[in-house]
Each structure stands twice: as structure tokens, then as C-alpha cells.
Amino acid sequence: MRYFIKLAYNGTNYHGWQTQPNAVSVQETLEKALSLLLKNKIEIVAAGRTDSGVHAKEMFAHFDFEEAIDGDYWIPKLNSYLPKDIVIYSIFEVNAEAHARFDAIERTYEYHIHSTKDAFI
Numbered sequence: 254m255r256y257f258i259k260l261a262y263n264g265t266n267y268h269g270w271q272t273q274p275n276a277v278s279v280q281e282t283l284e285k286a287l288s289l290l291l292k293n294k295i296e297i298v299a300a301g302r303t304d305s306g307v308h309a310k311e312m313f314a315h316f317d318f319e320e321a322i323d324g325d326y327w328i329p330k331l332n333s334y335l336p337k338d339i340v341i342y343s344i345f346e347v348n349a350e351a352h353a354r355f356d357a358i359e360r361t362y363e364y365h366i367h368s369t370k371d372a373f374i
Contacts, residue, residue: 263338270302286334300353315353
């Protein structure tokens with residue numbers, strides 16, 4: 254069965270979305286938590302990738318798992334395994350051919366450029 258995950262993250266502590274050697278990524282962190290909880294190696298495919306330090310207010314990704322997953326049950330557990338800067342909002346079953354990257358209908362990017370030092374950024 255294929256599942257979509259709706260998530261958000263603050264990318265400050267990550268070297269982007271995609272797993273890479275010698276650097277911590279959002280994908281790696283999420284895959285480790287899911288694999289631990291579901292007791293299977295889980296690989297995730299995202300709708301897109303972000304660079305080092307970039308945040309995502311709303312990101313979708315998918316993964317395959319042979320058993321039924323009740324999102325209402327697993328979301329709090331998964332969020333408790335994840336660091337505070339990664340949040341899962343929903344997990345839902347989709348068609349086995351659905352693809353988070355290639356079936357996306359829209360992507361929106363916002364760029365915020367600050368030219369002065371700000372203690373709250």
C-alpha cells in the first residue's frame with residue numbers, strides 16, 4: 254500500500270531534504286523514525302527537495318508499507334519520535350501508482366531576503 258505524508262519542517266538544522274553522506278537531512282531523520290516505528294526499512298519520496306537551511310510549511314511525500322496504517326494512531330507516535338522542527342500533519346492511503354513528486358498539481362516557493370541582522374530570524 255502507498256501512503257502520503259503531509260509534513261512541515263524548519264530546515265535550520267538540516268542540510269536540505271535529501272539524504273546525503275556526512276550530513277543530517279530531513280529525509281534521513283524521517284525515514285529513521287518511520288523505520289523504527291513500523292519495524293521495517295522505509296524509504297520516502299518527496300514532492301520536491303529543499304536546500305540546506307530551507308524550511309517547508311507544507312510538504313508531501315510518499316512511502317510504501319504492506320500493512321494498513323491508521324494515521325490518527327500513528328501521527329502522535331511519529332511526532333514524538335521526531336525532533337520538534339519536523340511535524341507530521343497527516344498520513345493517508347493513496348492509489349498504489351500515486352507519486353508525491355510527479356503527481357503534484359502545484360508548487361509554491363517564497364523567498365525572504367534580509368539585508369540586516371535580526372535577532373528573531
